[in-house]
Every structure is written in C-alpha cells, then in structure tokens.
Amino acid sequence: MGEIALSLVADYGVPIVFLVTFLSCLAVPVPSSLLMMAAGGFAAAGDLSLIAVAVAAFTGAVLGDNTGYWIARRLGQRASDWIDQNDRRRALKTKAGDILDRRGGPSVFLTCWLFAPLGPTMNYVCGLTKFSWGRFVAWGMAGEVVWVSIYVGLGFSFADNITALASLLGNASGAVTALVVVVLLGLWLLRAARHRAAPA
Template identity: 45%
Template sequence: MSDWAFELVSAWGLWVVAGSAFVSCLAVPVPTSLVMLAAGAFAAAGDLVLWQVWLSGWLAALAGDNTGFQVGRWGGRPFLGWVARRTGRHRLIARGEAVIEARGGVGVFLSTWLLAPLGPWVNLVAGSLGLSRWRFALWDTAGETIWVTAYVGLGFAFGTQIDRVAEVVSDWGGLVSALAVAAAFALALGIKLRRRRDGSRPARAD
C-alpha cells in the first residue's frame, strides 16, 4: 500500500494530496494518511516543498469538512436518516450525534484526529443539528491542523520507513482512541457517583 501511495504522489504531487484529503472528509474510503506520509517523505527528499504539501492538505481537509457540514445543514435530520439507510452507517451516525450532543465543538475537534473514522459523519451531524458555523469552523481548524501536521511531519522525519511508521501510527491511534473512550466512561461514572453521593447526604440544619 505504501508503494502505491508513493507512486500516486510521484505522479500527481500536490493534486493527490489535496484530492485525497478532501474526499476522505466526505466519507470516501481513500488511504489519505498514507498519501500524507508519502508526500512528507517526498518533501524530505526535496521533490516537493514541505510547506506546500502541508498547506494543500490542510486547506483541502478544511474544505471537505465544511462541505460536509453545509450538506448536513441543508439536508437536516431527514437527510441523515436517508444517508444512514443508503450507506448502512447507522452506528457511526448515531455515535456522531452522541459526540455532538455531548461535546459540541470539542466533539468536532476530536473527530478530526483522535476519532478520525467519525470525522465525516460528525461533519454531517454538526450541520444537521444546527451547530454554529463559526464554532464548527474554529474547532475543525484546530483539529485538522493537528491531523495534517502529524502525518506530513512523520513522513518528512521518517520517510525511509513509511511501512513501519504507518503501522505504528495505526496501532497508536487505536490505543489512544481506546484510552480516550475509557477515560470518558470513567469520568461519567465518577460524576454520576458523586451526584448520587451528594444527593444522599442529609441536609444540614442551619
């Protein structure tokens, strides 16, 4: 897969970086992370310019996310239901709704890099649920900055070991996601137990 990514970037350069980043934010299954790593490696070799690689990926990712958000805003909840039926992604859309309802803009931020598989669906959900456009844009920009910088930077630093880096990043992402979910559950449980304990305390007489 990494050889394929190298060939694609070699042939199309910044166009494939931008194109893959854009469509991946619209739930098209393309290996954008590998493309970013390969482009970073080409920048390290001097075949591409690092800041141009980063900027093209960053702008395209923002454009893709905001396109998904706008489509969700136009379609509303009925559109979400139609998408769920057409794609079979009921669980991902339901998880996206839960993230936005619980976390709002922070949920958008996390979905761009920490919970990346949810990203395209969170974009649609955020638009359909009426999240503020500026709030979405602010958190989305912060998250995509982390995502693009991480992958392009890793490719630039470890270009000769793309296969190993891709494997490590994938495992690391899974581990971090699992830890984040566990921490969220632990926090929710702690808050619930604290409220129950506070509610069971007898009122103090003044």
C-alpha cells in the same frame, strides 16, 4: 497500500494530497494519513515543497469537513424530519444538539486528529444538528492543523520508514477510537441499567 500511496504522490504530487484529504473528510475510504506521510517524505527528499504539501493537505481537509457539514445541514432535512416524527428520537436529537452546544468544539477538534476515524461522522452530525458553523470551522481548522502537522511532519522526519510508521499509527488511532467507543457504550449501558432499576 503503501506502494500505491507512494506512486500516487510520485505521479500527481501536491494535487493528489489535496484530493485525498478532501475525500477522507467525507468518509471516502482513502489512505489520507499514509499519503500525507508519503508527501512529507518526498518533501524531505526535495521532490515536493513542504509548504505546498502542508497547505494542500490542510485546505483539502478543511473543505472536506465543511462540505460534509453542509451536505448534512442542507440535505439532511428528510433525516431530521424522520427523527422528529418520534418523541424518543426527537429527544435524542435534542440531547445530541445540547451536548454539541456544550462540548461540541473540543469534540470537533479531537475527531480531526486524535479520533480521526470519527471525524467524518462528526462533520455530518454537526450539520444535521445545526451546530454553530462558526464554532465548527474554528475548532475544525485547529484540529486539521494538528492532523496535517503530525502526518506531514512525521513523513518529513522519518522518510525512510513511512510504511512501518503508517501501520503503527493506523493501529494506534484505531485502538484509541475503539477504546473510547467501548467506554462510552459501557457508560451508556450502565446509565440505562440504573435508570431501569430505579423505583418508579
């Protein structure tokens, strides 16, 4: 995968950085982080402009986030109608919307970079629940600044060890995301068990 990312950046330069970050935010399985690091490495070598790489990655990510949001918001009506047909599902949707209203901004921000594997799903959920677009954009842009800065910056700083670094960061990101999912699932199960054990 590392060789493919390097060859893509070498052959197509900045436009491929834009395209891959855009697609990654729509849940298309592309090596966006590795490609950003590769582009940062090429910038360190003087083959690409660091500013152009960063702007392309940021623009692609923000447009990808917003495309996912609006796809879910505009075309997700059927899913929303299906959810609303059942009282329990409707209650869960309402609860998810309430949680997003209270903590949605920081959640969007963190799923852009710290829990990046959850980012595309968050985009769709925010659109489906009609989370405030203004807040979504503001928090999402802040998160994408961090994401792009980390990966392009690491590629620029550690150009000679991009593949090893990408593997390490990919494993760390996956582990953090898995840990969060396990903790949340455990809390949900504990809460459900207490609810069932409570006297009627």
